[in-house]
Amino acid sequence: MCLAVPAQLVEKHGQCGVVDLHGNRLPINTVMTPDALPGDWLLIHAGFSIEQLDPQQATETWSLIHDLRDADVQSAQLEPPSRPAADGSKQ
Amino acid sequence: MKSIAADKQNLDALMARLGTAARRASRRLAFMEVCGTHTTSAFRCGLQSVLPENVRLISGPGCPVCVTSQADIDELIGLASKQAVVLCTYGDMLRVPGRSGSLEKIRSQGGRIEVVYSSLDAVALAQREPAHQVVFAAVGFETTAPSTAAAVYQARESGVKNFSVLASHKRIIPAMRALLADRENFKVDGFLCPGHVSVVIGSNAYLPIVRDYSVSCVIGGFEPTLLLSALTCLCELAVENKAALVNQYPQAVTPEGNRHAQSLLMGAFEPADARWRGMGAIPESGYNLRTEFAKYDARIRFGLITPEEREPKGCLCGQVISGKVEPPTCSLFGRACTPVNPIGPCMVSSEGTCAAWFKYKGRLSPYSETPLQETAV
Amino acid sequence: MSIKETLSVPLGSTSGPRLSRVVLAHGGGGQLTDALLREAVLPRLGNPMLNELLDAGFAADGQYAITIDGYVVQPLFFPGGDIGRLAISGTVNDLAVCGCRPVGIAMALILAEGLERRTLDRVMESVSITAKEADVSVITGDTKVVGRGHADGMYLTTAGIGIRRQGTRLNAGDIASGDVLLINGPIGEHGLAVMLAREMPEVDSVLQSDAAPLNGLIDTLLNAVPSVLFMRDATRSGLAGVAADLAAKTQRQIILDEEHIPVRTEALHAAEMLGLDPLDIANEGKVVVVVRKGDVHAALKAMRSHPLGRDACEIGRVGEARDGLCVLNTAIGGRRIVQKPYGEQLPRIC
Numbered sequence: 001m002c003l004a005v006p007a008q009l010v011e012k013h014g015q016c017g018v019v020d021l022h023g024n025r026l027p028i029n030t031v032m033t034p035d036a037l038p039g040d041w042l043l044i045h046a047g048f049s050i051e052q053l054d055p056q057q058a059t060e061t062w063s064l065i066h067d068l069r070d071a072d073v074q075s076a077q078l079e080p081p082s083r084p085a086a087d088g089s090k091q
Numbered sequence: 092m093k094s095i096a097a098d099k100q101n102l103d104a105l106m107a108r109l110g111t112a113a114r115r116a117s118r119r120l121a122f123m124e125v126c127g128t129h130t131t132s133a134f135r136c137g138l139q140s141v142l143p144e145n146v147r148l149i150s151g152p153g154c155p156v157c158v159t160s161q162a163d164i165d166e167l168i169g170l171a172s173k174q175a176v177v178l179c180t181y182g183d184m185l186r187v188p189g190r191s192g193s194l195e196k197i198r199s200q201g202g203r204i205e206v207v208y209s210s211l212d213a214v215a216l217a218q219r220e221p222a223h224q225v226v227f228a229a230v231g232f233e234t235t236a237p238s239t240a241a242a243v244y245q246a247r248e249s250g251v252k253n254f255s256v257l258a259s260h261k262r263i264i265p266a267m268r269a270l271l272a273d274r275e276n277f278k279v280d281g282f283l284c285p286g287h288v289s290v291v292i293g294s295n296a297y298l299p300i301v302r303d304y305s306v307s308c309v310i311g312g313f314e315p316t317l318l319l320s321a322l323t324c325l326c327e328l329a330v331e332n333k334a335a336l337v338n339q340y341p342q343a344v345t346p347e348g349n350r351h352a353q354s355l356l357m358g359a360f361e362p363a364d365a366r367w368r369g370m371g372a373i374p375e376s377g378y379n380l381r382t383e384f385a386k387y388d389a390r391i392r393f394g395l396i397t398p399e400e401r402e403p404k405g406c407l408c409g410q411v412i413s414g415k416v417e418p419p420t421c422s423l424f425g426r427a428c429t430p431v432n433p434i435g436p437c438m439v440s441s442e443g444t445c446a447a448w449f450k451y452k453g454r455l456s457p458y459s460e461t462p463l464q465e466t467a468v
Numbered sequence: 469m470s471i472k473e474t475l476s477v478p479l480g481s482t483s484g485p486r487l488s489r490v491v492l493a494h495g496g497g498g499q500l501t502d503a504l505l506r507e508a509v510l511p512r513l514g515n516p517m518l519n520e521l522l523d524a525g526f527a528a529d530g531q532y533a534i535t536i537d538g539y540v541v542q543p544l545f546f547p548g549g550d551i552g553r554l555a556i557s558g559t560v561n562d563l564a565v566c567g568c569r570p571v572g573i574a575m576a577l578i579l580a581e582g583l584e585r586r587t588l589d590r591v592m593e594s595v596s597i598t599a600k601e602a603d604v605s606v607i608t609g610d611t612k613v614v615g616r617g618h619a620d621g622m623y624l625t626t627a628g629i630g631i632r633r634q635g636t637r638l639n640a641g642d643i644a645s646g647d648v649l650l651i652n653g654p655i656g657e658h659g660l661a662v663m664l665a666r667e668m669p670e671v672d673s674v675l676q677s678d679a680a681p682l683n684g685l686i687d688t689l690l691n692a693v694p695s696v697l698f699m700r701d702a703t704r705s706g707l708a709g710v711a712a713d714l715a716a717k718t719q720r721q722i723i724l725d726e727e728h729i730p731v732r733t734e735a736l737h738a739a740e741m742l743g744l745d746p747l748d749i750a751n752e753g754k755v756v757v758v759v760r761k762g763d764v765h766a767a768l769k770a771m772r773s774h775p776l777g778r779d780a781c782e783i784g785r786v787g788e789a790r791d792g793l794c795v796l797n798t799a800i801g802g803r804r805i806v807q808k809p810y811g812e813q814l815p816r817i818c
Contacts, residue, residue, distance in 0.1 A: 023674035032352040036534030043418025137802025199489040315800045450805040
C-alpha cells in the first residue's frame with residue numbers, strides 16, 4: 001500500500017530536508033533515513049522519506065531482469081503442501 | 092509527453108513471457124494484491140484487460156482507509172462534531188462512510204475537518220491553535236504508521252498539550268493470514284505483495300506466510316512493467332508448483348526492512364486486535380499507542396468507548412475482497428451501494444473491485460473486450 | 469435476477485440518498501455538481517435551453533449567447549494567475565467554445581470587509597490586462613461588500629455576451645465514429661498549481677496555472693477549419709469530465725490514447741505525489757476540439773500557429789460503439805474507463 005515517490009534530496013538541516021521532484025521542491029522529514037545526504041535518492045511518503053534508494057535503480061528506466069527470479073529469491077520447501085492444520089497452516 | 096509508459100521492447104517481452112506461463116498453466120490462476128496503491132496502479136494502466144484469459148488479479152483488503160470500520164469512522168465523526176476539536180485527516184478518509192455519514196458530511200455541517208498531507212502538519216496546527224484540541228486520524232499500514240509515531244514523538248518533545256491521535260493503523264500480514272486460514276474457501280495461487288509496506292517491514296516478513304501456507308509472495312513495484320513482471324513471476328511459480336518469496340522491488344526493499352522506521356513505530360505502538368470493514372475482527376492486526384504515550388491517545392483523552400460494530404446488512408465485501416464473488420452478485424451493488432453512497436470498502440475506494448466494475452456500467456467487464464453475457468444469478 | 473436487471477439502475481449517475489446539505493464536492497464541476505443541478509435547479513427552472521447545460525445559453529434564434537461564472541478560487545493569487553485573470557479567461561472561453569465572439573463582460577465584485585486595497589488594485593489590473601488580451605471590455609458591473617471573514621477576501625462573478633460567428637457548424641449531434649479529438653496543450657497545470665498554493669504552500673513548484681483567454685486561438689482555428697464539430701474547455705473535472713460528458717451526450721464511445729495526452733513532467737510528478745490523475749485536474753487554458761479526420765492536419769496547423777496552441781496534438785477519436793463510455797487506451801496496451809470525477813480533488817496517501 002501507499003503512495004510513495006522517488007525524489008532527490010537537495011538540502012538537509014537536522015531532520016528537515018528538501019527534496020526535488022522534477023521541478024517540485026518539497027520539505028520532508030528525514031528521521032527514517034538519518035544517513036541520507038544531499039544528492040541521495042529517497043522514497044517519499046506523506047511528508048517523510050521512508051527509505052534511501054539505490055541511485056542507479058532510481059534513475060534508470062526499469063529494464064527487464066532476464067531471470068525474473070534473480071537475487072533475493074528465498075524459496076520455501078518445494079515439496080507439495082502436506083495436510084493443513086486447523087488454522088490453515090502447514091503441518 | 093505523457094508517459095511513465097513502458098519501454099516497448101521490455102513490455103512486449105514481458106507480455107510474451109506472461110502469455111507462455113499462462114498457457115502452460117492450463118487452468119485458471121488467481122493472484123491477490125493487498126495494496127490500495129497496487130489496486131489503483133493496476134486500474135489506471137488497464138492491467139486487467141491485458142492479462143491472459145485465465146489469469147485474474149483480485150483486489151484484496153489492501154486499502155487501509157477503505158477497511159476502516161464503520162465504528163472507527165463513527166468515533167472520528169463523534170470527535171469532529173465536538174466544539175473546539177479540529178480533526179486532521181488524510182484526504183483519503185473524507186468520504187469513508189460511518190453509520191450515519193462521513194467526515195465530508197460533518198464538514199458540511201460545521202465540523203472542523205482539516206485535510207493534511209503529513210502527520211507533522213497536524214502537530215504544527217496544534218501548536219498554532221492552543222485553544223483547540225487537535226486530533227489526528229491515524230490510518231494506513233506499516234508504511235504510514237511510523238510517521239504517526241514520529242508525530243507523537245514530536246508532540247512530546249515540543250511539549251504540545253492539545254494534540255492527540257486516534258489510531259486505526261492496520262497490519263497487512265495478519266490480514267493475509269486471516270484470509271489464508273479459510274482453507275476451504277480461500278484459494279489463491281499467490282500474492283502480489285505491497286512494495287511500500289515491504290520497504291518498512293522487509294521482505295523476510297513474508298517468509299512465514301510462504302512456509303506456512305505454501306503460497307508464493309512476490310513483492311512488486313507500482314509501474315505497469317513492474318506489475319506485469321511480478322505477475323509473470325507469480326504465474327511461472329504457480330505453473331511450476333513452487334512456493335517462493337521473490338523481491339522484485341530491490342531498489343527499495345531489503346530483507347530486514349527499514350530499521351529506523353521500525354524502531355520509531357515500535358517505540359510508540361504495540362500490536363493490538365483490530366476490526367476490518369468487510370472482514371470483522373482480526374487478532375493483532377492493528378496498533379495501539381503504548382501506555383507511556385497514553386496522553387496522546389485520543390481514545391483515552393476523550394474517554395471514547397468504541398461503538399459496537401455491525402457489518403452492514405447484505406454487504407458482500409468480505410467475499411469480494413477474498414475473491415469468492417464478483418460485484419454483480421451483491422444485491423446492494425449499483426442500488427444502495429454506489430460510489431457516491433458507498434457501503435463497503437470495495438466501493439469506498441475509487442478503484443476497489445466494486446467501484447471499478449461500476450465504472451464499466453455493466454456493459455463491459457474489466458477483463459474483456461466483449462460485452463457481458465446475460466446470466467441468471 | 470440477471471446481471472442486466474441488476475444493472476438496470478442508471479449507473480454512472482449519482483444514485484443513492486440525497487445529501488441533506490451542500491458539500492464542497494457539489495462545487496467541483498463533477499458528478500455531484502450534475503446531481504445538484506438535476507435535483508435542485510432543473511426541476512424548477514428547466515427549459516429546453518437550460519436543460520442542455522451548455523457553457524453558454526443562446527437567445528434571439530441563436531445569434532447571441534450569454535454565459536456566467538462565479539470565481540471563488542483560493543488563494544486569490546497563485547503561480548501563473550489570479551482570480552481576475554480567471555474571471556475574464558473563463559467567461560471568454562465559455563463563449564468562444566460555443567462559436568461566439570465575446571463582445572462585452574459584466575462583472576460583479578463581492579468584497580470582504582478588511583480586504584486590502586492593494587489586493588483589489590492588483591486584481592483589477594489583472595482583469596484589465598486579460599481583457600485586453602482577449603480584446604474584450606468590461607462594460608458594466610456591480611460592487612458589494614460583506615462582513616469581515618465572508619467571501620474569503622473576494623468573489624468575482626462575470627457574465628459575458630457573445631455574437632455567434634458566421635459559418636460555424638458546432639453540433640455535437642453531428643459527431644460520428646472516426647472523428648478525432650484534439651487538445652491545444654498539456655493538461656493538469658492549473659488545478660495542481662492552485663492546489664499546491666492553497667494546501668501545500670511549502671512546496672516550491674515550477675508549475676504555473678495555464679489560465680488564458682482562448683478566443684484568439686479559437687478564431688484562428690475556426691478561420692482555417694469552419695467545420696469544427698465540437699469544442700469544450702477542460703476546466704473543473706478536467707479532460708476526463710469533457711470526454712465523459714461528450715460520450716454521454718452523444719452516446720458514442722470516446723477513445724483517448726494515453727500515450728498522446730500531453731502532460732509536462734513536473735505536472736505528472738506533482739500529481740503522482742498527491743495521488744491524483746492528471747485527467748481529472750482542472751485546466752483554464754485548454755480546449756478540447758472534435759473535427760473530422762480529414763480536417764485534423766489543417767486544424768493542428770492552425771492551432772500550432774498560435775502561441776496558445778504550440779503543443780496542440782491529437783488525443784483520441786470517436787469509436788464505433790454506441791455505449792456512451794469514455795475509454796482510455798493505456799500505454800501498456802490495456803483499456804480502462806474514464807469517468808467524470810466525483811467533484812473534490814483530495815490528496816491521497818494510499
